[in-house]
Amino acid sequence: MNVRHLGTTCVAALALATSACGKDADTCGEPLHAGKSTDEAWRALVDVKQRPLDSSRAVNLLSPSEGEMYPAGANPPTWEWSSPLRASLQRPGPGALALEAAPRPSRSFTDWLEDLLVPTAHAHLPPYTGDLYWVEISAPGSECPVAQVLTSELSWQLDAETWAALGKHAGQDLTLQVTSAYLVQNRVTEGPYRLATPRAFRRSAQ
Template identity: 80%
Template sequence: MNMRHLSTACVAALALATSACETGNTPDCGEPLYAGRSTDEAWRALVDVKQRPLDASRAVNLLSPSPGEVYPAEATPPTWEWTLPLQGSLHRPGPGMLALEPAPRPSRSLGAWLGGLLLPTAHAHLPPYTGDLYWVEISAGGECPVAQVVTSELSWQLDAATWAELGKHTGKDLTVQVMSAYLVQNRVTEGPYRLAEPRTFRRSAP
């Protein structure tokens, strides 16, 4: 085997080993739902810090679901709410730093759309996110959550599809964990903070 082939083999082996390690530490559970002004780039910033040690010092105050709450089988999708800790919100941008809101994607003309079919172009990323961000995960005890959302809001109105998914686990304990952080230009500058104990709830069987 010459040096060129040896180098290629080593690089491939290293890539496989690295991939295996990363897969073992952070399983690919798919992307969450997005709500408010959240973006996928901002979510990936949360993914990067998720493995940090638990810090509940400034975790949110989860108002609903209440501890041990049991939802009747016929219940409609609820709205869950939380508040920031009593000592105040996470750090705000300093002077001269503006929180940038994602701008709507520009519409394209018919000619541009037809041209894109022949010469596809990459979509521009949304502006970097600055502000409080919350990652809510619902778990049934498995390695991956059964439902999750990343939002900039202090509430989550569960949609019908998510509520139906939770209905597949009726009679079992489900848990809600909320991870919060403050981001500046898609970089976590405060947090992450998590509930010391995930909140447990159930859905009744029909």
């Protein structure tokens, strides 16, 4: 076996060994993106999502209200929240400059291996620094969210397609969960924080 073939075999074996780790983020598909969110920032949240529940600095949902019922013909709503993470950004001081100046974290071995196996020519977006909100809508018995968005905004204006997807679960108790975190150049430095109890709502079947 020549050296080149041996190297290829080893890389393939490493790819198989790490596939479970590298593919977890894609199990339920990537969320919609809004505001300044990026796919790399989303993967940073995926990496920390399994940490123990911490609701100490979770968002305060302004809408939907608990148990809210939307009529069958209702237009797609805008859901809003406030966040201690956003409030902390309003305070002037040298801290913000220190966060912006933080060094970019090193790339993971999985990222390196992926680029080695499948070289890409696309340009990555600049590393994200700021607060992010991952909103997930779940239905009873569903392993994956029926709708989800990652946004840097304090609101989510649902589009017609997403609203129609929720309409397929009319009459069921849907729940909304928000995972929030603060990132410095795609690295989570605060959070993640989640609602202690997901917010329940419904779409009327008629």
